[in-house]
Amino acid sequence: MPAFKLKKVFADDLGANNPIFAQVLGICSTLAVTNVLKNTVVMCVGLIFVTALSNMTVSLLRKYMPSRVRMMVETLIIASYVIIVDIVLKAFLPDISRQLGPYVGLIITNCIIMGRAEAFALSNPPGLSFMDGIASGIGYSYVLLAIAVVRELMGSGSLWGYPVLGDWWTNWSIMVMAPGAFFMLAIFIWVVKGIINKEEEEST
Amino acid sequence: MTESIAFYAIFFAAIFTNNILLTNYLGMCSFLAVSREVSTSVGLGSAVIFVMTTTSMLNWLAYEYILLPLGLVYLRYIVFIVIIAAFVQLVEMIIERISDKLYASLGIFLPLITVNCAILGVSLFMIIRDYSFVNSLFYGLGSGIGWTVAIIAMAGIRQKMKRSRVPRGLAGAGITLIIAGMMALAFMGFSGMIKIT
Numbered sequence: 480m481p482a483f484k485l486k487k488v489f490a491d492d493l494g495a496n497n498p499i500f501a502q503v504l505g506i507c508s509t510l511a512v513t514n515v516l517k518n519t520v521v522m523c524v525g526l527i528f529v530t531a532l533s534n535m536t537v538s539l540l541r542k543y544m545p546s547r548v549r550m551m552v553e554t555l556i557i558a559s560y561v562i563i564v565d566i567v568l569k570a571f572l573p574d575i576s577r578q579l580g581p582y583v584g585l586i587i588t589n590c591i592i593m594g595r596a597e598a599f600a601l602s603n604p605p606g607l608s609f610m611d612g613i614a615s616g617i618g619y620s621y622v623l624l625a626i627a628v629v630r631e632l633m634g635s636g637s638l639w640g641y642p643v644l645g646d647w648w649t650n651w652s653i654m655v656m657a658p659g660a661f662f663m664l665a666i667f668i669w670v671v672k673g674i675i676n677k678e679e680e681e682s683t
Numbered sequence: 684m685t686e687s688i689a690f691y692a693i694f695f696a697a698i699f700t701n702n703i704l705l706t707n708y709l710g711m712c713s714f715l716a717v718s719r720e721v722s723t724s725v726g727l728g729s730a731v732i733f734v735m736t737t738t739s740m741l742n743w744l745a746y747e748y749i750l751l752p753l754g755l756v757y758l759r760y761i762v763f764i765v766i767i768a769a770f771v772q773l774v775e776m777i778i779e780r781i782s783d784k785l786y787a788s789l790g791i792f793l794p795l796i797t798v799n800c801a802i803l804g805v806s807l808f809m810i811i812r813d814y815s816f817v818n819s820l821f822y823g824l825g826s827g828i829g830w831t832v833a834i835i836a837m838a839g840i841r842q843k844m845k846r847s848r849v850p851r852g853l854a855g856a857g858i859t860l861i862i863a864g865m866m867a868l869a870f871m872g873f874s875g876m877i878k879i880t
Contacts, residue, residue: 511708551768558761566757581807584760588800590712656871657706661864665857672852 484607489614497618506664510623511582513663514655516639519627521575525564525583527616530592533557534612537600553596554587561586591619626663630654690821693814697825699873703801704833705866707808710801714834715859717795724838728831730792732824734774735802738767739823742806743816763806771796801830837862 512518536556544552565583568576576583586592595615600608631637634654636644653659703709710731717727742763750756775793778786796802805826809819840862849858 506708506711510711551765554764554768555761558764562757562760565760580811581804584807585709585800585804587760587764588803653868656867657708658864658867658871660708661860661867665853665860665864668857668860669850669852672857676851 485610488607488611491614497622510626510660510664512579513623513627513660514630514634515578516624516627516631518575518578519623521568521572522579522582523616523620523623525561525568526586526589526592527613527620529557529560529564529586530595530616531609531612532560533592534595534600535605535609536560537596538603538605538608541601549601550593553593557592557596558587591615622667626660626667629663630659634659690817693818694821694825695876697822698829698832699870700876702829702833702870703804703826704830705863705870707804709804710799710830713795713799714830714837714863715856717792718834718837718859719841721835721838721842723792724834725831726788727792727795728827728834730789730796731799731801731830732827734767734771734793734796735805735827735830736820736823738763738770738802739805739809739819740816741766741770743809743814743819746810747816759807759810763803767802767806801826833866836866 512522533553533556537553540552540556561584564586565576568579568583595612599611603611628638632643633651636642636648636650651659654663697703701707704711704714713727718724745762745766746756746759750759750762755762771793778789778793805823809822814822837859841859844858844862853861
């Protein structure tokens with residue numbers, strides 16, 4: 480695996496081509512769990528696992544898949560890995576599994592995984608595809624983790640379940656509810672796009 | 684089986700208080716991508732209502748009569764997604780044969796629907812909440828209508844917004860998310876009306 484290619488994959492997925500900022504893809508299933516940091520971490524680990532392995536599998540099979548049923552095969556591969564994540568969570572982290580509810584299953588329809596399989600894994604070797612899966616998973620996760628930190632801190636005055644802010648803090652209950660997630664993500668995109676725009680202006 | 688929750692309560696709750704888009708964040712991808720014009724939103728919305736209602740019925744039957752008796756509950760993700768994809772494909776073929784006009788207005792949206800998280804989400808929610816067949820049917824219908832209401836409202840706002848000046852960094856996805864947040868706030872006003880869990 481050429482090192483420069485690997486570096487490019489990581490730089491792209493974490494930076495300018497980050498799936499969340501570039502296309503606002505795949506926020507559906509995971510945005511819902513960002514009100515508590517712990518759940519978000521579990522969800523992100525699951526997502527990275529599924530993205531990396533399904534990317535690798537799609538890449539391994541890419542020469543044998545008839546292009547007509549390609550999408551279906553990809554979906555089935557993703558669904559199999561999601562089932563593994565679901566069963567593991569149920570066995571080892573039953574509490575979190577209950578809180579996450581249907582959202583673990585909804586990783587299947589997360590557009591990012593499908594998007595990476597289509598855009599990258601179909602035209603690249605397995606090893607590189609695996610790394611691309613991890614990179615885009617991380618690129619996706621750090622955005623969600625940042626949102627989760629803010630939401631839990633402001634919404635319940637705690638982090639990872641431990642109270643941090645103390646008694647003087649009045650909880651913003653709106654932050655743990657749906658609108659909080661929309662606003663936080665919008666602000667996040669605003670800040671990042673502002674930085675990117677500024678860099679573009681300076682370079683030209 | 685919770686027969687105590689009347690199906691009409693579930694129906695209205697799915698539209699207003701537990702709107703699948705604004706409280707559960709499902710179907711955001713196509714919501715952000717397609718909500719530019721009211722007419723396309725109506726097309727996609729009606730396709731979603733139809734597919735959501737029928738697949739929630741099909742998936743309920745498959746779950747209750749195939750997966751549960753055979754003890755294959757852990758395979759539900761695969762079974763659900765295959766049923767949804769196969770059904771969408773089938774509908775697409777039928778519409779193509781029957782009516783060109785309907786195909787032109789609805790057909791192009793059908794492939795988008797297979798990857799719409801809201802469709803799978805409805806099926807998973809109804810399993811977790813132990814809905815009966817009738818309840819699932821109305822939950823699917825109500826969620827579809829709720830999603831459509833949200834996307835049409837959003838398209839209307841975005842059409843008006845074309846003339847307003849949006850900060851550069853916010854243009855596109857950012858401002859759409861902020862509007863979605865405001866709509867979610869507005870829909871929270873309904874939340875005292877009906878309570879379902």
